[in-house]
């Protein structure tokens with residue numbers, strides 16, 4: 001930071017930050033003021049390499065003029081059209097484009113504003129589908145341990161992260177969970193998809209519903225093809241295919257939450273394409289607009305949509321659900337512009353082409369102090385640390401802060417660092433991410449107790465915070 005030009009911090013008293021230790025943040029603010037390509041500019045004018053594509057949501061890189069222009073023009077042409085009982089042409093065009101990008105058959109599109117809303121919308125569609133088909137007792141929902149389906153009540157009910165559930169009461173009734181596929185004892189440091197155990201693990205789902213529920217009471221199973229938020233959990237070979245078979249056998253809808261795995265992250269359009277397993281419903285968000293306008297989508301198989309159209313009473317609203325901002329014009333413009341970029345630059349292929357290089361770079365961290373496992377698929381890697389007794393998460397948080405200090409943005413969740421750069425990343429930038437991460441891990445680990453103390457990082461930011469509170 002240049003001492004001659006003091007940083008002007010905003011008043012930080014009013015904004016309640018999401019999923020953030022607000023008090024800690026105020027003592028050490030990490031603020032961006034601009035972004036272009038694969039880099040952020042921090043408030044002290046440092047270039048920070050974006051190792052996380054924002055929050056997994058900027059696959060085409062930052063500051064894309066094609067998207068900005070489309071959104072700007074749209075705002076000046078039609079800013080808003082009522083979403084219920086009327087619409088605008090771009091909504092239909094966006095749905096057509098999203099349908100064409102989806103795996104074949106999932107071509108009926110419901111728009112939302114986020115991944116959380118997409119998850120809850122998908123769950124509601126599943127329940128309503130069975131009801132409209134005359135099976136209202138098929139009304140239980142199954143999720144998975146460590147699953148993340150956003151933060152709304154449906155999403156946290158089927159989600160499997162205790163920290164996101166414990167403060168919020170009893171959630172939905174009629175929900176169960178299956179085991180998550182992470183098995184570090186067997187699969188530590190596997191490159192890509194673990195080879196063994198997938199079918200047996202999926203068979204536990206069948207066992208559970210047969211033993212505890214009766215499959216005819218289950219409406220849907222929701223899983224992320226690769227569990228992202230809970231720490232990059234890659235399912236073993238055959239697992240998702242077997243889940244698909246079980247769902248088909250018992251008439252259960254299979255929902256893939258592709259909020260992270262959609263839009264090229266695994267080197268294919270969707271995780272469904274990567275694993276060659278077609279679910280009944282796909283949810284997405286994030287990359288759909290390259291992160292610039294909130295938008296999510298739920299793609300359903302045509303048969304599901306047709307059931308609503310054919311079996312609902314004439315003139316009735318077939319699905320009493322929707323949002324004021326469903327398919328808002330600027331979101332549609334952003335989605336179409338983003339899909340144009342994907343088509344022109346073949347970003348999925350770019351990710352696939354870089355994935356072996358990325359894998360090697362990620363696994364070069366094996367053997368560093370505290371590193372207990374490394375997992376990867378496509379352009380995602382998770383580095384899991386040993387848990388320090390009484391200090392869960394401290395190693396990953398300190399590593400994140402150290403990386404920020406060293407000019408790289410990584411993400412931490414529990415004791416795991418996740419890397420998921422824009423798909424526009426270059427090889428030298430992949431090297432820089434993992435070399436810096438390696439240096440950060442070594443530095444934090446070598447400093448022992450002091451290394452884990454967050455207040456030892458980002459001294460500049462602490463100085464600003466003090467200035468602000470004077």
Ligand SMILES: Cc1ncc(COP(=O)(O)O)c(C=O)c1O
Nearest residue numbers: 114115116148149150257259260
């Ligand atoms: C798989 C998955 N589902 C849902 C969500 C929630 O998305 P949002 O934060 O847009 O509500 C996320 C966010 O990371 C996610 O990873």
